[in-house]
Amino acid sequence: MEVDWSSLHVLAKTSELVHERLLSLSPTAQTRPTELPHIFWNKILEMHGQGVMLVLEKRLCATDLKRRNGWLSIPQGQIRTNFLTSGEIRALDNREDITVSLIEPCLQVRHGLQLQKWNNVRNHFSYVLTRRWTAVTHPIARNRLRKGGLVQLWSFRANGDLCFCLVNVEAPPAAVENMAN
Numbered sequence: 001m002e003v004d005w006s007s008l009h010v011l012a013k014t015s016e017l018v019h020e021r022l023l024s025l026s027p028t029a030q031t032r033p034t035e036l037p038h039i040f041w042n043k044i045l046e047m048h049g050q051g052v053m054l055v056l057e058k059r060l061c062a063t064d065l066k067r068r069n070g071w072l073s074i075p076q077g078q079i080r081t082n083f084l085t086s087g088e089i090r091a092l093d094n095r096e097d098i099t100v101s102l103i104e105p106c107l108q109v110r111h112g113l114q115l116q117k118w119n120n121v122r123n124h125f126s127y128v129l130t131r132r133w134t135a136v137t138h139p140i141a142r143n144r145l146r147k148g149g150l151v152q153l154w155s156f157r158a159n160g161d162l163c164f165c166l167v168n169v170e171a172p173p174a175a176v177e178n179m180a181n
Contacts (some may be wrong), residue, residue, distance in 0.1 A: 036154060040165050043103050049156040049163060053081045057152045057169070065147055070134045072166075074127040074153065083155040088162065092117035092127070098162060102129070104136050105143040105151075105168040115162070129164070136166070144171050 036052065044052060056078045064072050088098055097114040104110055114131040137145055145151070145168060154165040 035152070036165070037167065039107065040103060040154070040167055043107050043109070044156050044158075044163075044165060047101075047103075047109070047158040047163065049158045052154055052156045052165075053083050055083050055153045055155050055164070056080055057150065060145060060147055060149050060151060062147050065137050065145060067134050067138055070130060072129040072133055072136075072153075074129070076125050076127075079127075084162070097130075100129070101158070101161070101163045102136065103163070103165040105145070105166055105171060108142075110136060113164075144168055 035054065041052075056074055057080075058075075058078055061073075063069050084092070091098060092115070095117075097116050100113050100115050101109055101111045102113050110132055112132050113129050116128050116130055117125055118128055119125045136143060140146070143166075150169040152167040152169055154167065156163050156165065
């Protein structure tokens with residue numbers, strides 16, 4: 001009998017997520033969040049995503065968009081929910097990066113971003129999305145991200161792996177649909 005290791009990996013990840021209450025297998029827990037536009041929800045479903053949670057809503061600052069910086073900050077004080085497993089928290093605390101995928105506002109899926117934890121002064125920290133973040137912000141016309149623009153960062157799990165979805169709240173839904181085409 002041949003063992004399907006990828007299926008076992010997904011089952012193990014799913015079990016861990018259910019145990020840590022980051023994922024529920026009940027049908028009522030799989031309902032669509034009302035704030036997430038349906039085109040993003042559909043993209044998450046295409047990726048077999050589940051456990052969708054709003055991580056933060058913030059206004060983009062200059063450092064989030066500067067090409068030479070190449071990161072999106074996720075400040076500790078703005079995080080709305082626990083979206084990480086205990087294993088992911090341990091890895092980040094040990095200065096290990098977590099490779100994630102991101103659905104951009106234009107609905108393109110970008111793989112290979114890194115989630116890191118940066119410690120600041122006085123026991124404050126920020127998570128940051130790095131590596132390939134500049135490809136999300138430039139060219140500006142693709143995702144219409146700008147300084148002061150309001151965005152939402154959603155987390156979800158696809159095959160047990162951490163993924164994100166970035167929504168440009170100020171882009172009209174028709175504009176987002178046009179970006180996707």
